[in-house]
Amino acid sequence: MLRNTSQGYGLVAITIHWLVAVVVVGLFAVGLWMIDLSYYSSWYQTAPMWHKSVGLTLFLVMMFRLVWRLMSVQPASPSQHHALEKLGAKLGHGAIYVLLFVIMVSGYLISTADGRPILMFSMIEIPALVTDIPQQEDIAGLVHEYAAWALIIIASGHGLAALKHHFVDKDNTLKRMLKPVK
Amino acid sequence: MKKIFAAALISTASFATALPAMAADYAIDTRGAHASINFKVNHLGYSWLLGRFDTFSGEFSYDKSNPSAAKVAVEIDTKSVNSNHAERDKHIRGNDFLAVDKYPKASFVSDKFESTDGETGKLYGKLTLRGVTKDIVIDVTKVGEGQDPWGGYRAGFEGSTSFLMKDFGIDKDLGPQAASVHMDLHIEGIKQ
Numbered sequence: 068m069l070r071n072t073s074q075g076y077g078l079v080a081i082t083i084h085w086l087v088a089v090v091v092v093g094l095f096a097v098g099l100w101m102i103d104l105s106y107y108s109s110w111y112q113t114a115p116m117w118h119k120s121v122g123l124t125l126f127l128v129m130m131f132r133l134v135w136r137l138m139s140v141q142p143a144s145p146s147q148h149h150a151l152e153k154l155g156a157k158l159g160h161g162a163i164y165v166l167l168f169v170i171m172v173s174g175y176l177i178s179t180a181d182g183r184p185i186l187m188f189s190m191i192e193i194p195a196l197v198t199d200i201p202q203q204e205d206i207a208g209l210v211h212e213y214a215a216w217a218l219i220i221i222a223s224g225h226g227l228a229a230l231k232h233h234f235v236d237k238d239n240t241l242k243r244m245l246k247p248v249k
Numbered sequence: 250m251k252k253i254f255a256a257a258l259i260s261t262a263s264f265a266t267a268l269p270a271m272a273a274d275y276a277i278d279t280r281g282a283h284a285s286i287n288f289k290v291n292h293l294g295y296s297w298l299l300g301r302f303d304t305f306s307g308e309f310s311y312d313k314s315n316p317s318a319a320k321v322a323v324e325i326d327t328k329s330v331n332s333n334h335a336e337r338d339k340h341i342r343g344n345d346f347l348a349v350d351k352y353p354k355a356s357f358v359s360d361k362f363e364s365t366d367g368e369t370g371k372l373y374g375k376l377t378l379r380g381v382t383k384d385i386v387i388d389v390t391k392v393g394e395g396q397d398p399w400g401g402y403r404a405g406f407e408g409s410t411s412f413l414m415k416d417f418g419i420d421k422d423l424g425p426q427a428a429s430v431h432m433d434l435h436i437e438g439i440k441q
Contacts, residue, residue: 105422106421106422106423106424107422107424177335177336177339178335178336179335180335180336180339181333181334181335183334183335202328203335204335204336204338204339205339205342208339
């Protein structure tokens with residue numbers, strides 16, 4: 068039930084998948100919104116604090132997800148999938164993982180570029196580890212922005228592909244990410 | 250006769266225009282960092298936010314026997330803005346403020362220097378910032394001049410000016426008290 072089988076995903080993988088999906092879309096929306104806040108908005112200080120704190124939490128979740136994935140059986144691709152679909156899915160999933168880490172690391176590098184720690188949830192100090200990249204905050208900022216757009220575009224493709232399997236091909240691709248197979 | 254008179258006039262005129270070139274020429278000592286371009290902006294009406302431009306270059310002419318001939322030209326690398334806070338500096342370099350990708354340089358070129366005593370005066374000139382050129386006036390005080398211990402000759406000045414950010418196309422609203430930028434300028438030149 069908790070663990071993956073060769074037939075489908077376990078509850079842990081399913082829960083983390085949807086949790087990460089909701090959080091990533093939320094972080095993207097908040098990120099777009101907060102950079103245009105007026106200086107006198109009451110959110111001017113708090114929105115970036117929540118964005119960073121939730122992003123750092125996501126990093127911990129993703130580390131756990133990666134370890135869990137490496138320790139788990141990966142369900143086989145549904146047999147009715149075309150070879151190109153299987154390849155596309157593998158590449159897409161890989162890109163989503165890589166982009167998630169690129170975004171989280173680059174975001175961290177913006178906020179810690181001058182050596183100041185990030186105050187996670189206004190409580191825990193996350194120290195600056197890398198501060199000597201030339202123009203660090205500007206370069207990390209561009210990487211953060213472009214990688215976030217790339218992730219949202221690829222994740223949308225991922226979602227559309229799942230809907231295509233569900234409604235057009237009428238296979239169990241989406242269903243097996245909704246509940247564990249018994 | 251007319252021709253001779255005209256020739257005499259031209260030679261007198263050229264002699265006159267040659268005079269200011271005799272004023273001492275100084276390079277601003279940025280190599281030794283004996284010069285600073287600092288700014289401050291009021292924060293919410295409660296305090297001052299200070300920052301600086303780390304990279305700039307320039308030269309000036311100054312002769313204490315003829316101060317009104319003084320000239321200054323300075324070019325600033327806008328990317329080098331430094332307010333001791335990476336996220337804020339990133340914001341200042343962005344389109345809300347300096348738009349440094351589009352406008353990597355800011356400059357000041359003086360038009361005239363008005364001084365009654367040669368020690369203090371008003372330096373009139375053109376500031377180009379964010380692609381906008383406007384006349385500004387810098388209040389200048391001479392700090393001193395003379396031989397340095399290493400065989401050179403130096404002269405130094407301090408100056409201050411202020412201008413509205415929106416006059417240079419910076420429309421970001423930081424509140425009414427923060428509409429102006431106050432510049433504090435310190436330059437030391439080494440005679441060339």
